[in-house]
Amino acid sequence: MFFSTVLSSWAIAVFSLTLNSAKPALLQLSDYLLTHYRKGVRPVQDWRRTTNVAIDVMVYAILSVDEKNQVLTTYIWYRQHWIDEFLRWNPEDFDNITQMSLPTQSIWVPDILINEFVDVGKSPDIPYVYVRYHGEVQNLKPIQVMTACSLDIYNFPFDVQNCSLTFTSWLHNIRDINISLWRQPELVKFDKSVFMNQGEWELLYVLSHFQEFSVVIRRRPLFYAVSLLLPSVFLMVMDIVGFYLPPDSGERVSFKITLLLGYSVFLIIVSDTLPATAIGTPLIGVYFVVCMALLVISLTETILIVRLVHKQDLQPHVPNWVKHLVLERATILLCIRDRKKFYPSRTQSSDISQHPENNDSTGTSCGTGEGLQAAGTLVARYYRHQRGTSCIGLEGTQGSPGGTGPWCSTAKHLSLHDGVSVQPKSSQGFSPKT
Numbered sequence: 001m002f003f004s005t006v007l008s009s010w011a012i013a014v015f016s017l018t019l020n021s022a023k024p025a026l027l028q029l030s031d032y033l034l035t036h037y038r039k040g041v042r043p044v045q046d047w048r049r050t051t052n053v054a055i056d057v058m059v060y061a062i063l064s065v066d067e068k069n070q071v072l073t074t075y076i077w078y079r080q081h082w083i084d085e086f087l088r089w090n091p092e093d094f095d096n097i098t099q100m101s102l103p104t105q106s107i108w109v110p111d112i113l114i115n116e117f118v119d120v121g122k123s124p125d126i127p128y129v130y131v132r133y134h135g136e137v138q139n140l141k142p143i144q145v146m147t148a149c150s151l152d153i154y155n156f157p158f159d160v161q162n163c164s165l166t167f168t169s170w171l172h173n174i175r176d177i178n179i180s181l182w183r184q185p186e187l188v189k190f191d192k193s194v195f196m197n198q199g200e201w202e203l204l205y206v207l208s209h210f211q212e213f214s215v216v217i218r219r220r221p222l223f224y225a226v227s228l229l230l231p232s233v234f235l236m237v238m239d240i241v242g243f244y245l246p247p248d249s250g251e252r253v254s255f256k257i258t259l260l261l262g263y264s265v266f267l268i269i270v271s272d273t274l275p276a277t278a279i280g281t282p283l284i285g286v287y288f289v290v291c292m293a294l295l296v297i298s299l300t301e302t303i304l305i306v307r308l309v310h311k312q313d314l315q316p317h318v319p320n321w322v323k324h325l326v327l328e329r330a331t332i333l334l335c336i337r338d339r340k341k342f343y344p345s346r347t348q349s350s351d352i353s354q355h356p357e358n359n360d361s362t363g364t365s366c367g368t369g370e371g372l373q374a375a376g377t378l379v380a381r382y383y384r385h386q387r388g389t390s391c392i393g394l395e396g397t398q399g400s401p402g403g404t405g406p407w408c409s410t411a412k413h414l415s416l417h418d419g420v421s422v423q424p425k426s427s428q429g430f431s432p433k434t
Contacts, residue, residue, distance in 0.1 A: 025095035030102070032094070033087050033131075039108045042176060043084040043135075050175060053082045053110050055167055056182035057213045060142065060194050062201040065151065065161065065217075067275035071118060072149040072163045074215065077194060079182060081138045082110060088135040101128040109139065110177055115166040116147035153275045156282040157224035160204070165213045179211040188213075228270055228284065232291055235263050239298050247305045256299040263295055 042051060056079040063073040084107065091098050104127055121144025130138040149163035169177045181188070188208045195203050200220055207214040239259050245252040267288055274285060 025097055026100060029089060029094040029097055029100060032089060033102070034106055037086055037107065039106060041108065042172075043086045043108050045085050050178050051082055051110070052178050052180060053080055053112065054180050054182040055080045055112065055211070056188070057165065057206065057208075058191060058194050059203055059206060059215060061196040062199055062203065062217055063144070065201065067151050067153050067277055070148060070151055070277070071146060072151075072161070072215075073121070073144070073146050074163075075142065075144050076165075077140070078143045079138070079140050080110070080112065081136055081182070084108065084131070084135045084137050086135075087131050087137065089133055091133050097133070099130055099132045102131050103127055104129050104139070107131075107137065111170050111172065112167050112177075112179065113170050114145060114147060115168055116149070116164065117145070118148050119146040121146050151275075151277070153277060153282045154280060156275055156284055157219055157221040157228070160216065160218045162214055162216050165215065167211045167213075181208055181210075183208075185209065224273070224284075228273065231266060232263075232288065235259060235266070236291055236294065239295055242298075242302075247302070247309045252302050253299070253306060256295070256302050260292075260295045260299055263292060267292070 044051060058077040058079075059074060060077055061075040063075055065072055087102075087107065089097075107129065109129075123144045124142060126141040130140075132138075145165065147163065147165060149161065151161055151163075153159055167179060169179070185208045189205045191206065192203055197203070200223075201217045202220055204216045204218055207216065239256070242252060242255045242259070245255060270288075275282060
């Protein structure tokens, strides 16, 4: 009886060894590691020992920056590794296997999250982790991160943003899980090996400290400078050029109004491009408001200039009694002796009335004799008063009947200088007398 029991046990052992030798090494190793594994317990032999989790971040792309909602969307490559004391084996027992992949759902994974998370992004699901023979577990996965960030848009479009990604354990404290950096901060800072550098935002550097990564990005301003700043500058230059138009041409006001309307349409078009926040207004928005104010002031100034140019045409003429009161009577009260200086036309008309013209035989006012002498004297006196000169070098020809003599066009042909009076020489012509 005893002999039969020993024989059956030996047969079972031989059979099991035969089955194990037929199973692949990876399956044998997987069964060896996961048969008695408990993923709900932190993988340490001594509960006082802290699990050290090293993390690393590589920025792959800047997807969007929502200034209104203060949300930054990035795509990063996240890496973390820790030591699992329950996942160790001897490579010599399993065909020299030093590492293998295991399902993430079958082992313990630290509950590390980003504090600034505001929404779950569309990240691909990576169901496996790498495990090495000494218990090191590497979890590598890409993550679309939507985080809250305090965005400062005052210098838009020349702004630089600094957004932080803080990794912490949601449940465990530092005595259970200690988070550290996988790489040195100097290596992380200027690592752009996987960054897609063709978008609106440029990655400057990534600062890492303890369990926090600060992503510093800068906006590329060329597009906004061409589409926002240059059209505004051109319109302001055209507004300045508009001052070279003559104010009495009637086109300056319409030109200024056209510029103002064009700038208003331009602001309506670019309003969707400008970032909108409740915190403050970007500097470029203040610039647009100032430009609009300058255009309004320019239009107002143009209207005032046109008003001043046409002021005399818009006002009624001064009545004759006012001219007489101010230019003649007021000069006596103000003790002004030379009244002709203020009212020459009145004096001239009175002088002409005191010297009646003598008509020639044909009954015309342009002829020879005393009438021509009186007219020449009055003309010389008037020009002497206006220009401080008298007639010189004045010559004439015999007056012709019908008013075609030289004195009928005296204003066109007289040359006036000081010290000359005009008198008739003979019936055939006239010469000046100095």
